[in-house]
Amino acid sequence: MGNEKILENKRAKRTKLYDAAYDLFTSNGVHNTVIDDIVKSAGVAKGTFYLYCKDKYDLMDKIILKKSAAVLGSAMEAVEKERTEHLLGFQQCVAFFVDYLLDYFKDDTKLLELIYKNLTYELYEKMMNYEELDSARNAFISNFIDTGVNNQTARYRLYIIVSMVGAVCYNSLVLKVPYQIDAVKPELYRAIKQIIT
Known part of the structure; x- marks a missing residue:
């Protein structure tokens, strides 16, 4: 006890x-x-x-990892629920996932700003290897592989999508330039669709 x-x-x-x-x-x-x-x-x-x-930057990395894992984990739970209820395909799941993140970060721009301003490649790699994100990462990569690409190309595509969505969210939601998120969202989805097909 x-x-x-x-x-x-x-x-x-x-x-x-x-x-x-x-x-x-x-x-x-x-x-x-x-x-x-x-x-x-x-x-x-x-x-x-x-x-x-070790220092405040180590603490910042841990906070970003923990909070990112929580957001991405809840997004993946929502995607899985939606996928099973409405028999969504991979492209629809990705669109739902991105939509979930956009809605989340509209309400929590402080977290978005902290993540975006401090997300280094090393931290991205830690995030992609974070145990709590295994199921999300594996689902994305296996679906990419199902389209005929190898594991490394699948990882590149996931990185590009994460980077693109992060940049668009940060610019539109935090800086509020050059476009509002709802105006640019259809083009964001079109670009993601091209990456995943």
Whole structure:
């Protein structure tokens, strides 16, 4: 029983740390946030910070991975439900998936901005290998392979779609240039359709 309480306490501290950092990163920016601000806001000791993270950029990566996995996981659950209820094909599933993300990020532009501004290739690779995203990644790649491309080409196509959707969302929803998302959405879907066929 004592070990469970210790683990629960550690999880609670880590959650406080992640939540405080997320709030500070999205309101002040990553570069304008210092570790002292994070631990003060979280109500934890500085040593607790270093127990979970090397530095604030490591913490930012962990937050992006965790939040991205949650968003993509919920999107994949919605896609799977829609696919089974309405017998959607792969192209329809991809369109539904992208639509889900667009709707989500319309309501949470702060998360979109944090992800887009800080998504490096290394972080993208970590995200694509994140255990919680295995089913989503494998579904996309296997469907790409079914169209006659090899595994590497399937990975390239997934990367292009993720990058394109991220850029369009960031520009349209955060910067609000050069077009509103609803105006450009049909062209975004047309471009994605060309990539996946």
